[in-house]
Amino acid sequence: MLYFIGLGLNPKSLTIEALEILRRVETVYIDRYTSIIPRFDPSIIKRYCSGCRIVFADRNMFEGYGVKNIVDEASARDVAILVPGDPFIATTHEIIRLEALKKGVGVKVVHNASIYSAAASATGLQAYRFGKTVTLVYPDAFKPYSVLETIRGNLDRRLHTLVLLDIRVDEERFMSIDEAVEILRELDEEDSLSSVLGVGLARVGSDEEVIHADLLYDLGRYTYPPPPHSIIVVADPHPVELESLYYVCGLPRGLFEEFSRGEMNLGSSLVVS
Secondary structure: OEEEEEEEOOHHHOOHHHHHHHOOOOEEEEEOOOOOOOOOOOHHHHHHOOOOEEEEEOHHHHOOHHHHHHHHHHOOOOEEEEEEEOOOOOHHHHHHHHHHHHOOOOEEEEOOOOHHHHHHHHHOOOHHHEOOOEEEOOOOOOOOHHHHHHHHHHHHOOOEEEEEEOEEHHHOEEOOHHHHHHHHHHHOOOOOOOOOEEEEEEOOOOOOOEEEEEEHHHHHHOOOOOOOEEEEEOOOOOHHHHHHHHHOOOOOHHHHHHHHHHOHHHOOOOOOO
16 A cells, blocks of 8 residues: 655644554655755654654655655555655656556555645635746746746736745755745846735744745845745735735735725725724
């Protein structure tokens, strides 16, 4: 049997179901490259996997011949793959699941929270108002203008954009919010996003969570804990969303009042004391 277990957003968020499975598997592969789990302590896993084999897996173990090795092993014994967030929100491990199913190996998925759902929950922005998600990569080989095009397209449809930031574990390189803001500013040659609201999210779901709302290009002026970081580009906030940005995310009062005046026709009932 092959288990895909979501680690969630912090080491404490493993579910009871996940812990029960970990007690009976013989091998645990811990994904250490698709994302970062803040302050991840392997002893948490060892505590529940008494006597099992623990493997810290890099990209090579989950690609090519490594896929065959894992599937072959899971055909003979119980194997678990621990994945940051929710296992298949990003499709990195889908080829392993498909290969297992093709070979007749049983597959079980244990879900958990991911930044896709937590971004809306943590900020108060309405989940159904999010458009296409994008990943902003370092502009080493090319300038990622497609990210800007997606953001603009979402804004045209009054949809928020979740911008995931580049993570390169092999290089120990993790994009921060201030780096992302500068890259976006350089891409935005027409300065079309200078008056757009944004939210900077750092270590969401952990004890070190920090969230700031401001103009998109001003997000870099705040202090954040180390990555993982992400950004939300906010599209024409509904009055209730605007209240959440102010009270939950710390949107500066002046901006809150300015955007409130622009939305007066929507009937916001908020009174700021």
